[in-house]
Amino acid sequence: MMQDLWNTVSKYPRFIFGVIFGVILNVLAPFAPLFKRPVTAIATVGILLASFAFLSFTLRAMLGLNPV
Structure with a gap:
């Protein structure tokens, strides 16, 4: 059992x-x-990276982890 x-x-x-x-x-x-066409793939990756960077910088500034 x-x-x-x-x-x-x-x-x-x-x-x-x-x-x-x-x-x-x-x-x-x-x-x-x-991701089937190179132009849209580059634009999509750029937008994703920019969104991640924006979110990262915003959270760091809000939480006081690193002075930006």
Whole structure:
């Protein structure tokens, strides 16, 4: 009986990984057509990097981690 419990509990990490992976794939799927042409791919990567930099600088300034 205890062995069945541990077999069931050991399946949870695989389930959680599958759920997270599925969510990531569904979030990124709409962006896939943008990477078919080089111009839109460069623009998309630029926008993503700029968004990440903006968010990073904003959070650093708000939290006082590094003076910007």
